[in-house]
Amino acid sequence: MAITLLPLRIRASLLIIIFALTCSRECTSHSRLTLRTKTQESSKIKIGYLHSKSTPASRLDNLWTVSHVTPIPNPAAFLANISIGNPPVPQLLLIDTGSDLTWIHCLPCKCYPQTIPFFHPSRSSTYRNASCVSAPHAMPQIFRDEKTGNCQYHLRYRDFSNTRGILAEEKLTFETSDDGLISKQNIVFGCGQDNSGFTKYSGVLGLGPGTFSIVTRNFGSKFSYCFGSLTNPTYPHNILILGNGAKIEGDPTPLQIFQDRYYLDLQAISFGEKLLDIEPGTFQRYRSQGGTVIDTGCSPTILAREAYETLSEEIDFLLGEVLRRVKDWDQYTTPCYEGNLKLDLYGFPVVTFHFAGGAELALDVESLFVSSESGDSFCLAMTMNTFDDMSVIGAMAQQNYNVGYNLRTMKVYFQRTDCEIIDS
Numbered sequence: 001m002a003i004t005l006l007p008l009r010i011r012a013s014l015l016i017i018i019f020a021l022t023c024s025r026e027c028t029s030h031s032r033l034t035l036r037t038k039t040q041e042s043s044k045i046k047i048g049y050l051h052s053k054s055t056p057a058s059r060l061d062n063l064w065t066v067s068h069v070t071p072i073p074n075p076a077a078f079l080a081n082i083s084i085g086n087p088p089v090p091q092l093l094l095i096d097t098g099s100d101l102t103w104i105h106c107l108p109c110k111c112y113p114q115t116i117p118f119f120h121p122s123r124s125s126t127y128r129n130a131s132c133v134s135a136p137h138a139m140p141q142i143f144r145d146e147k148t149g150n151c152q153y154h155l156r157y158r159d160f161s162n163t164r165g166i167l168a169e170e171k172l173t174f175e176t177s178d179d180g181l182i183s184k185q186n187i188v189f190g191c192g193q194d195n196s197g198f199t200k201y202s203g204v205l206g207l208g209p210g211t212f213s214i215v216t217r218n219f220g221s222k223f224s225y226c227f228g229s230l231t232n233p234t235y236p237h238n239i240l241i242l243g244n245g246a247k248i249e250g251d252p253t254p255l256q257i258f259q260d261r262y263y264l265d266l267q268a269i270s271f272g273e274k275l276l277d278i279e280p281g282t283f284q285r286y287r288s289q290g291g292t293v294i295d296t297g298c299s300p301t302i303l304a305r306e307a308y309e310t311l312s313e314e315i316d317f318l319l320g321e322v323l324r325r326v327k328d329w330d331q332y333t334t335p336c337y338e339g340n341l342k343l344d345l346y347g348f349p350v351v352t353f354h355f356a357g358g359a360e361l362a363l364d365v366e367s368l369f370v371s372s373e374s375g376d377s378f379c380l381a382m383t384m385n386t387f388d389d390m391s392v393i394g395a396m397a398q399q400n401y402n403v404g405y406n407l408r409t410m411k412v413y414f415q416r417t418d419c420e421i422i423d424s
Helices: 057-062 214-218 305-319 419-423
Strands: 016-018 065-069 078-084 089-096 103-110 141-144 151-156 162-176 181-196 203-206 222-227 238-242 251-258 261-264 266-271 292-294 301-304 336-338 351-355 360-363 369-371 377-380 382-385 391-393 401-406 411-416
Touching: 078 238, 103 162, 181 214, 214 238, 222 419, 238 419, 266 305, 301 305, 305 382, 360 411
Parallel strands: 016 065, 089 203, 103 181, 292 391, 301 382
Antiparallel strands: 016 078, 065 162, 065 238, 078 089, 078 162, 103 203, 141 151, 151 162, 162 181, 222 238, 222 401, 251 261, 251 411, 261 292, 266 351, 301 391, 336 377, 351 360, 369 377, 401 411
């Protein structure tokens, strides 16, 4: 039975590929979501190898560092296609605004098997070890190995996945907006030699605001990304832009940085035309508790307890009248219903997040729910934070938006758009 209610309301730089993936340490856990796509080739990761087509230095000022994006459904995430070292070795890295350090599987290592070539530091002429620098939030464990003289790092995420290895410097190569290439020298990264909990990709591209972030060190504290649908792997216009070419467009909202996280001032949530009755202060940060973080390394939306309960009750009140509840898949997908996502939720109300300054993020059906593999049931792709009441705006909620970050003016911009406009 279809629900007919309010109609849904409804842009060189670096080469990116979208995948469905997990949360970073800023999430309450590494929430994993599986999405249904239009093809069944999600297990075959395709890499665009970078050829020798460097861009003349005289033209670099007019170019952007770009990366085009391709989605994978299991789990849901966005991957950047870059190359590391000399000669360059292609890599697929999780685009993560919730992490600072860029790290990559390095040989020899204790790593998962991957179809992507492993990076072998001894075969690169531009690899060198980095010095140890204190970074209390981004790098909780960093120390000098007295035997080897190397700077060792260890990052552990909240789902107990982790990476440890050597802090190093390398050359990273990106595509430019004119289909050329540009290389950035001496980028600090983690050469991961003991990694667990990471599949489908070869590392993390850290876009957080901390000490080791390539955003603050190498790209002028500006970047933007535009992602279409996570369930459409053939859409060619998903794009990440690093540096001055970033598309800082749309409605701005103030940005705060605390413990190397991007915090936004979420003020209210509406369901269709109804403003939800959520206690004032629910989304406020008190020291390290609460607040709202924007994190592309996290798949679902995570809400503080009161906000989640209020919203899920509204959704269940509407759907429970016409659809049968079925068993929840896991703690990240609840409640669940019997029915077809597209057919039975036609005209479903938009859920809108209202931020300080007037910026809004509108979540339609595709950003709110995930479908079962068989297509005969679906679940709300949100979870409740029972740990510290932090809310997280994950990757799913940012579909069909261009999101621009300007760390100089401390603002984030939201613009609902077809990414083809950004990519043209």
